[in-house]
Amino acid sequence: DVKVTQSSRYLVKRTGEKVFLECVQDMDHENMFWYRQDPGLGLRLIYFSYDVKMKEKGDIPEGYSVSREKKERFSLILESASTNQTSMYLCASSPANYNEQFFGPGTRLTVL
Amino acid sequence: AQSVTQPDIHITVSEGASLELRCNYSYGATPYLFWYVQSPGQGLQLLLKYFSGDTLVQGIKGFEAEFKRSQSSFNLRKPSVHWSDAAEYFCAVGATDSNYQLIWGAGTKLIIKP
Numbered sequence: 136d137v138k139v140t141q142s143s144r145y146l147v148k149r150t151g152e153k154v155f156l157e158c159v160q161d162m163d164h165e166n167m168f169w170y171r172q173d174p175g176l177g178l179r180l181i182y183f184s185y186d187v188k189m190k191e192k193g194d195i196p197e198g199y200s201v202s203r204e205k206k207e208r209f210s211l212i213l214e215s216a217s218t219n220q221t222s223m224y225l226c227a228s229s230p231a232n233y234n235e236q237f238f239g240p241g242t243r244l245t246v247l
Numbered sequence: 248a249q250s251v252t253q254p255d256i257h258i259t260v261s262e263g264a265s266l267e268l269r270c271n272y273s274y275g276a277t278p279y280l281f282w283y284v285q286s287p288g289q290g291l292q293l294l295l296k297y298f299s300g301d302t303l304v305q306g307i308k309g310f311e312a313e314f315k316r317s318q319s320s321f322n323l324r325k326p327s328v329h330w331s332d333a334a335e336y337f338c339a340v341g342a343t344d345s346n347y348q349l350i351w352g353a354g355t356k357l358i359i360k361p
Contacts, residue, residue, distance in 0.1 A: 139290075166347060175256070177337065177353040193348075225290055234279045234341030236349055238290035 138162070139239035141226050147245045154213040156242050158226030165231035167209035169193075169201060172223040172241070184209055185231070216246045249274045251340050253352035260328050261360045268323040268355050270338030279341030280321040281349065282312055286334045294336075297321065308332070333359045 142157035160167065168183040180193030182201040190201050198220060202210045209228075213220055223243050227236040250273045260266050272278055279298050283291040295306025302314040312323045321338060335356045339349040 168348075175353065178351045180348065183348065227291075229347060232347060234347050234349055235281065235293060235296060236291075238283075238292070240290045241288070243288075 139226055139228055139237050141224075141239040141242050143242050144240060145243050145245075147247065148213075148216050149247055150217060152213075152216050152246075154216045154244065154246075156211040156213075156224055156226075156244070158209045158211070158228075158239055159207055160209075160228040160237070161207065162228060162230075162237065163206065164228035164237070165206075166229045166236075167203065168227040168229075168236065169199075169209065169211045170225040170227065171195065172225055178225065181211065216244075218246050220244065221246045249278075249340055249342055249350045251338055251350050251352040253336075253338055253355050255355045256353070257356045257358060259358040259360055262330055263327050266323075266325045266328045266332070266357070268336050268338075268357070270321045270323065270352060271319050272321065272338075272340045272350075273319065274340055277316070280312075280314060281339040281341070282306065282310070282321070282323050283337045283339065284308075284334050285337065285354075291337065294323070328357075328359055330359045330361070333357055 139160045169181045170178040179195050184190045184203040200212045225241045226239040229236045252271045281296045282294040285291045295304050297304045297314045335354045337354045338352040342348045
């Protein structure tokens with residue numbers, strides 16, 4: 136069974152902290168994605184990666200960075216967390232040249 | 248630019264009643280179309296997808312969707328809803344010209360009345 140896992144389901148951090156959200160997929164997928172989900176705004180793409188060490192900005196990359204050192208792992212980094220980054224973060228993966236995305240359970244991040 | 252519109256933010260349906268969730272898209276060629284469901288506090292799960300062929304697509308949990316090219320629509324239907332169908336539903340279009348991203352609708356929250 137295909138699986139995307141995220142390191143935490145719930146996370147509480149303080150303003151200014153550096154935050155790491157980890158995502159791991161076991162499907163040997165080339166593409167990986169980080170989304171942010173807020174009520175009424177749907178899913179907004181933060182960054183995606185189509186290969187190891189490759190990344191591209193999505194619609195809302197400001198305040199975030201990513202790292203993909205291994206094919207199965209895609210990390211989202213909040214360099215200095217702010218309260219407006221309180222949100223649900225969803226990771227997804229997909230095979231190369233294929234649209235269907237497989238999602239992790241999400242991380243609900245609260246920044247105080 | 249591609250876009251996806253889900254005109255209903257919330258829909259309330261009685262248990263056992265039929266359901267139709269609307270999705271309209273803007274895309275030049277034949278699109279790849281998806282419906283996902285998100286239960287409260289969970290990630291997204293694929294319900295069904297359309298790539299080509301028969302325009303009526305069957306999915307999991309008794310859902311189906313019909314692709315209508317003339318109306319640029321891909322509406323999701325279920326003949327009889329169950330309380331467990333209460334969730335948020337997202338329509339998406341595959342962006343084949345941009346590293347196979349998905350363009351997402353804003354979602355429709357389904358509320359089931361007992």
